[in-house]
Amino acid sequence: MITITIDGKEIQTEPSKTIIEAAFEHGIYVPHFCWHPALSISGNCRMCLVEVEKMPKQVIACSTRCMDGMVVHVNSEKAVQAREAVMEFILINHPLDCPICDEAGECKLQDYAYHYSVGESRFDEEKGLKRKRVALGPRVLFDAERCISCSRCIRFCEDLAGYPELTFVERGDHVTIETFPGRQLENPYSMNVIDICPVGALTSRDFRFKARAWDMSETPGVCPGCARGCSMDMWVRQNEILRLTPRENQEVNNFWMCDRGRLESFRHVHEETRIEQPMLRKDGVQLAVGWDEALAAAASELRSWKGDTVAVIASPYDTCEDNFLAARFAREILTTQFLDILPHVEAGDQDEFLLREDKTPNSAGARIAGVTPVDDAHNLDSIVEGLQSGKIKAVVVSDVRAHEHAGFMQALGKAQFVVAIVSNASALTERADVVLSASTFAEKLGTFLNFEGQLQLLRPAVNTTENERWMGAFAMSRLDKFASEFDRWGRMKRYDARSAGRVFSLLAQLMGGKWGYDHPEDIFEEMAKRIEALHGLTYEGLGRWGVRLGSEQPGHLLPYKYSDVRP
Amino acid sequence: MEVRTQDKYTLTFWEKLYIPEILKGMKLTLEQMLKKKDTREYPEEKWVPPPSYRGAPVLVLERNGVERCVACGLCSRVCPALAIEVQAAETEHEKERYPELFEINMLRCIFCGFCEEVCPEEAIVMSPTYEMVFTRYEDAIFGKDKLLMSAEELAPRLEFLRSHR
Numbered sequence: 001m002i003t004i005t006i007d008g009k010e011i012q013t014e015p016s017k018t019i020i021e022a023a024f025e026h027g028i029y030v031p032h033f034c035w036h037p038a039l040s041i042s043g044n045c046r047m048c049l050v051e052v053e054k055m056p057k058q059v060i061a062c063s064t065r066c067m068d069g070m071v072v073h074v075n076s077e078k079a080v081q082a083r084e085a086v087m088e089f090i091l092i093n094h095p096l097d098c099p100i101c102d103e104a105g106e107c108k109l110q111d112y113a114y115h116y117s118v119g120e121s122r123f124d125e126e127k128g129l130k131r132k133r134v135a136l137g138p139r140v141l142f143d144a145e146r147c148i149s150c151s152r153c154i155r156f157c158e159d160l161a162g163y164p165e166l167t168f169v170e171r172g173d174h175v176t177i178e179t180f181p182g183r184q185l186e187n188p189y190s191m192n193v194i195d196i197c198p199v200g201a202l203t204s205r206d207f208r209f210k211a212r213a214w215d216m217s218e219t220p221g222v223c224p225g226c227a228r229g230c231s232m233d234m235w236v237r238q239n240e241i242l243r244l245t246p247r248e249n250q251e252v253n254n255f256w257m258c259d260r261g262r263l264e265s266f267r268h269v270h271e272e273t274r275i276e277q278p279m280l281r282k283d284g285v286q287l288a289v290g291w292d293e294a295l296a297a298a299a300s301e302l303r304s305w306k307g308d309t310v311a312v313i314a315s316p317y318d319t320c321e322d323n324f325l326a327a328r329f330a331r332e333i334l335t336t337q338f339l340d341i342l343p344h345v346e347a348g349d350q351d352e353f354l355l356r357e358d359k360t361p362n363s364a365g366a367r368i369a370g371v372t373p374v375d376d377a378h379n380l381d382s383i384v385e386g387l388q389s390g391k392i393k394a395v396v397v398s399d400v401r402a403h404e405h406a407g408f409m410q411a412l413g414k415a416q417f418v419v420a421i422v423s424n425a426s427a428l429t430e431r432a433d434v435v436l437s438a439s440t441f442a443e444k445l446g447t448f449l450n451f452e453g454q455l456q457l458l459r460p461a462v463n464t465t466e467n468e469r470w471m472g473a474f475a476m477s478r479l480d481k482f483a484s485e486f487d488r489w490g491r492m493k494r495y496d497a498r499s500a501g502r503v504f505s506l507l508a509q510l511m512g513g514k515w516g517y518d519h520p521e522d523i524f525e526e527m528a529k530r531i532e533a534l535h536g537l538t539y540e541g542l543g544r545w546g547v548r549l550g551s552e553q554p555g556h557l558l559p560y561k562y563s564d565v566r567p
Numbered sequence: 568m569e570v571r572t573q574d575k576y577t578l579t580f581w582e583k584l585y586i587p588e589i590l591k592g593m594k595l596t597l598e599q600m601l602k603k604k605d606t607r608e609y610p611e612e613k614w615v616p617p618p619s620y621r622g623a624p625v626l627v628l629e630r631n632g633v634e635r636c637v638a639c640g641l642c643s644r645v646c647p648a649l650a651i652e653v654q655a656a657e658t659e660h661e662k663e664r665y666p667e668l669f670e671i672n673m674l675r676c677i678f679c680g681f682c683e684e685v686c687p688e689e690a691i692v693m694s695p696t697y698e699m700v701f702t703r704y705e706d707a708i709f710g711k712d713k714l715l716m717s718a719e720e721l722a723p724r725l726e727f728l729r730s731h732r
C-alpha cells in the first residue's frame with residue numbers, strides 16, 4: 001500500500017495501479033476519451049493529462065503508475081490549461097455535425113467541449129474532409145470525419161471480442177479506421193463499438209436517425225435473448241422500444257451485449273404477429289372476445305379435464321413469478337403432475353464472452369420457481385407421449401416459441417383442448433381453443449435467473465391497457481409527461497395483454513383456488529417464503545444488478561462501477 | 568358587513584341644461600370624422616408586419632426544392648409548448664438527414680420564437696403570417712405541406728436575423 005494525494009484527497013492504493021484507476025476507485029473523475037476500464041491502455045487521446053508535483057511536464061493519468069507520496073492535481077491551472085489545449089486540437093478537424101449526428105446528447109466530445117474547452121475556436125482554415133457514411137459491416141456505420149482516433153473500437157474487437165477486424169490506416173490528420181482487407185466488422189459483438197466510441201463516428205445502422213436520446217425514456221431491463229441475461233437499457237418513445245443498449249453489470253455482462261440480443265430480442269414486442277386481445281374458438285372459428293369471456297371459457301372447460309389428463313407447458317421466456325404461478329396452477333388447481341418447459345437450445349452458438357446455447361433467459365428461473373417434473377414419467381417426453389397416446393387431452397401452454405418444436409406441435413394436434421397464454425401468433429395460437437394475450441418481458445415486472453445464478457429484476461418499459469405510464473414503475477420521457485390526448489405523439493399503441501402470472505392467478509380463482517395475486521411483488525414475497533434459495537430476498541434488495549444465488553459469488557472486473565463515477 | 572359607498576357626482580348647472588354638452592359631443596365627433604383615419608378596412612386591407620414581427624413559425628425551402636431542416640430536433644426540444652414534432656430520416660443529399668415528418672401544432676404554439684433562435688441551420692423562422700383560423704383541431708396541426716415557405720419570401724426576416732446576431 002502506498003499513499004498518493006489527488007486534488008487534496010489522500011488515497012491508499014497499490015503501485016501497480018495507474019493514476020486514473022486510483023482516482024476512479026475513489027470516486028474522482030478524470031476526463032478521458034481513449035481510456036476504458038475494460039480495455040487495454042493506449043494513451044493516445046491525451047485528454048487525461050494531470051499535473052504531478054515534481055514532474056517536469058503534465059502526464060497522462062491512464063498510463064502513469066502511482067508512486068508513494070505522489071501529489072496529483074486534476075483541476076489545477078496547469079492541468080486545466082493542458083486539457084483545454086487537447087480539446088482545441090481534437091476539435092480542429094472535428095466537423096460541426098451535431099445536428100445530424102446520432103450521438104448528440106450522449107456524446108463525450110460534446111459534453112467535454114462544454115465542460116473542459118474554452119468554447120471558441122481559433123482555427124479558421126478549412127477542416128479536413130474524410131469519408132462519411134461508410135458501412136464497416138452489416139450493422140455499423142462509420143463517419144471518418146467525426147473519429148478522434150482513440151482506438152477504443154480497435155481494442156475492443158481485438159482484445160475482448162477476439163475478432164481483429166479494425167485497424168488504423170494513414171498518418172497524421174489523414175489517419176482513419178478501416179477494416180482489414182477482405183474483412184468486415186461483423187463479429188457477433190460488433191455493435192459494442194458504437195457504445196464505447198466516445199463520439200458519433202460509429203453509429204447503428206438499425207437505429208440510425210430514429211430518435212434523439214433526450215426524447216426517449218430509458219428503463220433498465222434484462223435481455224431475453226439467451227441464458228446470460230445481459231443487463232441492458234430499453235429506450236422507448238411513444239410506447240415503442242427503439243433500441244437496446246448494454247448496461248454496466250460486472251456480475252453478468254460487464255459493459256457489453258451481443259448484436260443478436262440487441263437487435264432481435266425485442267422485435268416480437270411490436271411485431272405484426274402480436275396478439276391484441278383474447279380469442280376464443282366458437283364453432284371452429286377464432287373470435288376476438290373480452291377477458292372475462294375468454295377466462296370463463298378456459299376455466300369451465302379445464303374443470304372437466306382435471307388430474308393427469310391435462311398438462312401445463314410453462315415458459316422459460318416468462319419470469320420466475322409467472323412460472324411460480326404456472327406450477328401452482330398445475331399442481332394445486334388442475335392437480336396434475338404433467339408440468340415442464342420446452343428447451344430452446346442452439347447447439348454450438350456459445351462462447352466464453354457472452355453467448356449461451358440456451359436461447360431462453362429464464363430456464364433456470366422456471367426450474368427454481370417450481371416448474372420441475374417430479375419424475376421422468378412426468379417430464380416433457382412423457383407429456384408428448386401422453387398426447388400421442390391420447391392419455392393427455394388438454395394442454396395449457398405459455399411458451400411463445402412452442403411452435404419451434406415440431407415434435408411437440410405434432411403431438412399437440414391430438415389434444416382435445418388447448419389454451420395458449422402467449423404474446424405472438426404462431427402455429428400454436430392457430431391450434432388453440434382459447435388464446436389469452438400475454439404481455440412480453442418489456443411490459444412487466446418480474447425476475448429472471450441466469451445460468452450462473454444471477455437473479456435480476458426486469459421492469460416494464462412499454463405499457464399495456466392493464467397499466468398507465470404514470471402509475472407504475474415506468475420511466476417517463478418528457479413527451480410522456482406532457483402529451484395530451486390531442487397530440488398525435490400522445491396516442492400510443494397499447495396491447496390488451498396481461499402477464500402469464502396474472503392469467504394463471506385469474507384462472508385459479510375462477511376454478512375455485514384460494515389464492516390470487518395482483519402484483520408481481522406479492523408473488524415474489526410468497527416465493528421468498530416458500531423457496532429456500534430465495535429466502536430473505538426482496539425486489540428492493542435486487543437493486544440495479546441483481547443478486548447471485550448460492551454460495552459462489554461472482555468476481556468483479558473492477559472494484560468500482562465505472563458509470564457511477566461522474567464529473 | 569362592510570359597505571363602500573362612492574360619492575355621488577353632482578351635475579353643474581350647465582351640465583343640467585344638457586344642450587351644450589350634446590353640442591360639445593357632436594363637435595368631437597365631427598372633428599374625428601375629418602381627421603386622418605387610423606383604422607383599416609380588414610380583411611380587405613391587410614397589415615404587412617415589419618421583419619421583426621414573430622408570426623407563425625415556418626420552414627425555409629431552398630431554391631433547389633429541398634428544405635434546410637436536418638431534423639436535429641432542437642426546436643422540438645426547446646419549444647416550451649411542445650408544439651413541434653420531428654421525425655428524422657435518411658436522405659441521399661449530402662446533408663444525410665431530413666425531416667420525414669415535421670408538424671407544428673399551431674394551437675400549442677405561443678409564437679415565442681425559441682425554435683427560430685435555437686435552430687443551427689436557420690431552417691425554421693418566424694414568418695409574417697398572423698392569420699390562422701381553424702374549425703377543427705386537426706386543421707391546426709401544420710405538416711410540411713403547409714410549413715414550407717421559399718427563402719425569397721422569407722428574405723426580410725432572414726435579413727433581420729442576420730443583422731441582429
Ligand code: SF4
Pocket residue numbers: 094095096097098099101102103104105107108109110146198199200201
Ligand atoms: S461526435 Fe459528438 S461532437 Fe461530434 S458531431 Fe457528433 S455529437 Fe457533435
Ligand code: SF4
Pocket residue numbers: 146147148149150151152153154177196197198199201202
Ligand atoms: S471510431 Fe470511435 S472508437 Fe474508433 S477510434 Fe474513432 S473515435 Fe475511437
Ligand code: SF4
Pocket residue numbers: 099635636637638639640641642643653682685686687688689690691
Ligand atoms: S432546429 Fe432547425 S434543423 Fe433542427 S429540427 Fe428544428 S428546424 Fe430542423
Ligand code: SF4
Pocket residue numbers: 624642645646647648649650651671675676677678679680681682683
Ligand atoms: S414559436 Fe415557440 S411555441 Fe411556437 S413552435 Fe416555436 S418554440 Fe414552439
